[in-house]
Amino acid sequence: MATKAFKNEKIEAIKEHVAKAKVMIVTEYKGLSVAEITDVRRRLQKEDGDYTVVKNTLAKIAIKGTPFECMSDLLEGPVAIAMGFGDEVSPAKVFTKFMKDSKKGEIKGGAVDGVLLSPKEVEALAKLPSKEELYAKILGSINSPASGIANSVNAVMRSLVYAMDQVRQKKSA
Numbered sequence: 001m002a003t004k005a006f007k008n009e010k011i012e013a014i015k016e017h018v019a020k021a022k023v024m025i026v027t028e029y030k031g032l033s034v035a036e037i038t039d040v041r042r043r044l045q046k047e048d049g050d051y052t053v054v055k056n057t058l059a060k061i062a063i064k065g066t067p068f069e070c071m072s073d074l075l076e077g078p079v080a081i082a083m084g085f086g087d088e089v090s091p092a093k094v095f096t097k098f099m100k101d102s103k104k105g106e107i108k109g110g111a112v113d114g115v116l117l118s119p120k121e122v123e124a125l126a127k128l129p130s131k132e133e134l135y136a137k138i139l140g141s142i143n144s145p146a147s148g149i150a151n152s153v154n155a156v157m158r159s160l161v162y163a164m165d166q167v168r169q170k171k172s173a
Contacts, residue, residue, distance in 0.1 A: 007058060014062035017050060021083040025091050025110035025122055026074040029053060032104055037080065040105075043094045048086035051095075054079065067114035074109045088112050092126035 018024070029037060041051040056075040063069050084091040092110070099105045110117040110125075117125065129137070 010058050011062045017083055018063055018066050020085045023084040023088040023091055023112045024068050025082040026079050026108040028106040028108055029080045030078050040098050047090035047094055049084045049091045051082050054081055068111045070116040071111045087131050089128050089130050092122050096123055096126040
């Protein structure tokens with residue numbers, strides 16, 4: 001039997017994680033081995049996230065009054081929470097890829113910015129590009145017109161230089 005101090009310590013640890021999290025995804029870990037849970041945790045840690053098996057009552061207390069309070073109903077049965085601290089998309093990508101590879105685990109739902117997500121919405125979130133990819137696309141589209149103008153100006157200059165070189169060669173011959 002866990003003592004009250006131990007439970008309070010666990011609640012505070014969960015609260016710290018929740019305070020930093022941008023996204024939380026509730027998953028069912030039933031049927032997963034300890035090695036598989038560790039594998040998911042390692043994959044998420046590489047993507048600035050975490051995967052924690054939690055006691056439902058402690059997690060409900062810890063998320064009370066946070067944007068993730070809407071997930072309280074998902075905390076039933078054997079669950080673990082995938083959290084993303086840097087990117088909203090990476091935890092969904094990591095867990096859906098793990099499910100696809102191992103054919104184990106199940107997404108119960110999640111939350112982003114206080115909005116509850118269904119399992120299908122979490123899988124749709126996993127299909128979105130990451131922030132870095134979006135930034136690269138935006139910069140590419142901003143840079144594209146400028147590159148086109150620079151290339152056009154350079155092409156005119158090249159043509160002028162080439163024409164002048166041809167005139168010089170004709171006069172010297």
